[in-house]
Amino acid sequence: MNEYLITFAGIYFLCLFKFIAGPLLGAAAGYGLLEIVIVTVSGMMTSVILFTFLGEWFKTNWTIIIKKKQKRFSKRTRNIIKIWKKFGIWGIAFLTPLILTPIGGTVVLTSFGIAKRKILFTMLVSAFFWAFVFGLSIEELLKIPFLKSLWT
Template sequence: MVKFFGGPVAGVAAGVPYMATVGLTVAGMMSSVILISSIGKAWALHQRQKRIKKRKPLFSKRSRRIVMIYSRFGMGGIAFLTPILFSPIGGTVIATQLHVPRFKIMVHMLWSAIFWGFLFTSLAVRFSHLAIFQH
């Protein structure tokens, strides 16, 4: 969340126009999603082999919670929570490891990036009078 929220804060502090700040925030998240989903299968295989080598259990408390979110809310739930809980990279890795098709990852991450980009930029504009935004 820090990285995703940092873009709108920096954009507003630098005086970048509202829509440009939203666009750059969305582009930043989607560039991570495109890159990670492109190498996602190789990454998932690497993670699986690493876990087997270290003899770690297949499911941890965190992974069970993620699977519960996915089974209850689907890819939409993972995408919605990505900017605030998982980070764009983390959310994409999770979706890839859950074998979500790449196109579905892209679509859901795009609407999530747009939603959160507008929300965080609006909040940054609304609270721009605070000291953290001053030069």
């Protein structure tokens, strides 16, 4: 039981920073789909909750600390603004597990001035969707004999 909890806590901790760690490491640990979804979503949502409520403080204090002459619009910020204009909050939330990190997506939404409740809801829906997609994909990929032999 201790080994299970330590493994779960390790995967959870990594999911705070990188979403894909949950499905990959959960499958490697032998977790079922439900366990993978729980650890992945709980890790991402912990990050989202922390940075949603600490986002304003983080944004003001962090920018003061690293206030170098940075380009106002880099290629990355332009792409984020394009996504924002085209798809809004759902576009950013949808891409957070794929491209952005849970922290990055939350900071972007906070900087656009989105209500905390909307941030939490859209990120939760996105986290569940992608956790199921990645969890099921990994399960199906591991049914292929060649990949299963590589994995184990």
